[in-house]
Amino acid sequence: MTRWPAAASCLLIVALASLGVSALDPEWRAAVGRSFSEGDLADFLERPEFRGVEYGFIGAHLAAGRGFSGPYPEVEEPTAVMPPVLPMIFGAVFAVAGHQTIAGFLLLLVIRVIVLGLGFWSLDRCAMELGGAGARGRVAMAGITALLILVFAPRQLLFLLYDEWFLFGTVAFCLLFALRMLRGPAVPTWRSAIVWGALLGGMALTQPIVAFALGCAMIAAAHREQRPRMLAALGVSALLLVPWGVRNAIRFGSPFSIKSTLFFELHYGTVVSPQGIHREEEVMMSGRHPFSPGPEHDRAIELGETAYFAEKRDLFLQSLRQSPGLYLAKVAYRAAYVTVLFPFSRAHQDYFSPVVPAAVKYALYPAVFMAAIACWRLRRHRRPELTFLAVCYGSFLLPYVLIHFWLRYWVQILPVHILLVFCALLMSPWGSSLTGRSAAPAPS
Numbered sequence: 001m002t003r004w005p006a007a008a009s010c011l012l013i014v015a016l017a018s019l020g021v022s023a024l025d026p027e028w029r030a031a032v033g034r035s036f037s038e039g040d041l042a043d044f045l046e047r048p049e050f051r052g053v054e055y056g057f058i059g060a061h062l063a064a065g066r067g068f069s070g071p072y073p074e075v076e077e078p079t080a081v082m083p084p085v086l087p088m089i090f091g092a093v094f095a096v097a098g099h100q101t102i103a104g105f106l107l108l109l110v111i112r113v114i115v116l117g118l119g120f121w122s123l124d125r126c127a128m129e130l131g132g133a134g135a136r137g138r139v140a141m142a143g144i145t146a147l148l149i150l151v152f153a154p155r156q157l158l159f160l161l162y163d164e165w166f167l168f169g170t171v172a173f174c175l176l177f178a179l180r181m182l183r184g185p186a187v188p189t190w191r192s193a194i195v196w197g198a199l200l201g202g203m204a205l206t207q208p209i210v211a212f213a214l215g216c217a218m219i220a221a222a223h224r225e226q227r228p229r230m231l232a233a234l235g236v237s238a239l240l241l242v243p244w245g246v247r248n249a250i251r252f253g254s255p256f257s258i259k260s261t262l263f264f265e266l267h268y269g270t271v272v273s274p275q276g277i278h279r280e281e282e283v284m285m286s287g288r289h290p291f292s293p294g295p296e297h298d299r300a301i302e303l304g305e306t307a308y309f310a311e312k313r314d315l316f317l318q319s320l321r322q323s324p325g326l327y328l329a330k331v332a333y334r335a336a337y338v339t340v341l342f343p344f345s346r347a348h349q350d351y352f353s354p355v356v357p358a359a360v361k362y363a364l365y366p367a368v369f370m371a372a373i374a375c376w377r378l379r380r381h382r383r384p385e386l387t388f389l390a391v392c393y394g395s396f397l398l399p400y401v402l403i404h405f406w407l408r409y410w411v412q413i414l415p416v417h418i419l420l421v422f423c424a425l426l427m428s429p430w431g432s433s434l435t436g437r438s439a440a441p442a443p444s
Contacts, residue, residue, distance in 0.1 A: 053162055054082050054291065059090025060099045068247075071291075072301065078251045079305055080260035084244055085206040086163055108161055115169035116157065119415065120145065122172035126419055129179040130385060131426055140425060145418050151364055153411045164411050167207055172415040174199050174214055175392075182221055182384045193229040197236025204241060207412060208259060211237070213396035221388035252306050260305060262403070263313035269330060269404025271319050276330025277337055278406030334405050338397045340366040368393075368417045371424035378427065386423060392416050 054071040058079060061069035071081045089111070097104035120142075127141035149157055156164035177199060181188050188196075196218070204211035215234055222230045252260070269276050272288055290300035290308070300308045320327055376390035396413050410417075 055086040055163060056090050056094075056161070058082055058087035059092075059094055062087060062091030063094035063099060072297070075301055077304060080248050080252065081305065083205045083208065083259060085202065086166060089166075112161065112165045115166055117169075119169035119172035122169075122176040123415060123418060125176050126172070126179055126415075127422065129176070129183060130419070130423060137426075141418070141422055144421050144425070148364070148414060148418055148421070151360055153414055156408070156411055157414075162408075163207065164408070164414075167210060167412045168414055170203065170206065171210060171214075171413055174203060175415055175419060178214065178218055178388060179385055181218075182388060186223075187225050188229055190229065190232075193233045194236055196230075197233035198240065200233065201237035201240030204237060205244060209396060209399050209409075210412060212399070213392045213413065213416075216395040217388045217392035220391040221384040223384070260309055263316055264309050265404040267312040267316040267319070269334075270316060270327050273330075273404070275337075276334050276404070278404065278408075331401060334401045338401055338405055338410065339369040367424075368420055371420040374424050374427060375420060389416060389420050389423060393420060 057073050058068060058070040058081075060073070061067065061076065066076050068079055068084065068087065069076045070079050090108075093104055093107050093111070097107045123141055123145055124138055127138050131137070153164060153168075156162065157168055177196065181192055181196060184192070200211050200215055203214060215237070218230050218233075219227065248260070268278075268289075288294065288296055290296045303311065372390045372393040375386040378386055392413070393416050396416070397410075400409055
């Protein structure tokens with residue numbers, strides 16, 4: 001087998017994606033360059049997208065000793081809008097290097113490079129676990145990764161500091177651990193089960209729907225002898241959620257699952273959003289979202305977090321009683337939207353990769369869904385890894401179909417999409433050239 005170092009795949013991914021962004025998105029490059037060349041560094045550092053938006057706002061409160069407060073800069077009341085892991089990372093950075101400082105910004109960039117490197121390395125190892133152990137297979141994985149990053153998430157992973165970069169690295173590592181468990185001993189060790197439970201718990205405190213998807217996928221893919229320990233792993237992850245639940249019970253009178261925004265999202269996706277999906281130009285720019293200046297922002301600050309979300313709960317339930325068909329129609333539209341219908345919204349396309357031709361996006365977006373279908377159909381003929389990836393894809397998107405969806409959420413499990421496309425390539429007529437296995441010698 002031809003040896004191909006993991007570092008080479010990681011460097012290839014970074015080089016391809018970065019060169020693609022620089023060459024194909026000159027508008028973005030020029031905007032960032034102007035911020036530095038004109039010396040307007042203060043304005044650059046004040047942009048929410050470069051300091052974590054809600055995560056950064058809560059992190060700034062943490063660094064200032066006000067606890068989990070916000071999620072707006074001017075609000076110092078307790079919050080459960082965001083899970084705690086990322087705000088704690090931002091808070092630690094701001095405590096060490098300062099908030100809205102070049103040192104803090106550069107430290108966040110260093111952390112992002114490390115986390116993205118973990119993700120690239122994990123995907124390279126996943127290629128080996130899935131059968132693409134040779135140089136061709138690992139180069140194919142690097143190429144697929146760079147392509148999907150370039151088409152769907154160049155700004156989120158390589159420029160902005162929201163949560164996609166962190167989820168990319170951590171989700172990829174969780175996928176690698178899960179694949180190794182499924183390919184390991186018939187019954188995983190208790191240590192492996194405990195580590196898997198800890199990973200799920202940490203992910204739940206970062207992005208709960210991702211943890212839900214990973215947990216469902218592992219239960220579905222595990223065979224009968226493995227499931228007791230997989231269920232024990234879920235118990236470990238639940239224990240890690242107890243402190244956050246107790247804190248929310250004390251602060252708000254009820255233990256929010258992990259985030260407090262469920263009914264806000266339901267109201268938003270059913271009543272506010274015309275088609276049940278988040279469109280930047282329809283909602284954020286019109287002041288109908290509390291995180292953008294406007295009447296909803298003022299209302300959220302006036303009522304406080306608990307009362308504001310309780311009001312949205314009542315409005316959603318009232319709408320559901322009066323017009324259940326409206327909710328079902330938007331669920332049906334979201335189901336098509338999250339699987340095959342890449343948004344025709346110009347604002348959406350510009351936000352992700354403005355110069356990649358729309359035809360490329362319209363082709364690749366449903367290709368991931370078709371790859372998931374192929375993995376599901378062939379699950380019994382191949383390996384449990386196919387079941388794991390297909391169920392992970394479906395169980396991640398299901399809550400968003402039922403509640404509310406924004407294309408940014410699709411990027412949060414980009415490593416799953418990458419592995420699905422890679423598996424589809426392995427199952428294609430060209431797959432044998434990527435497995436790294438030479439043909440068996442002819443009998444003498």
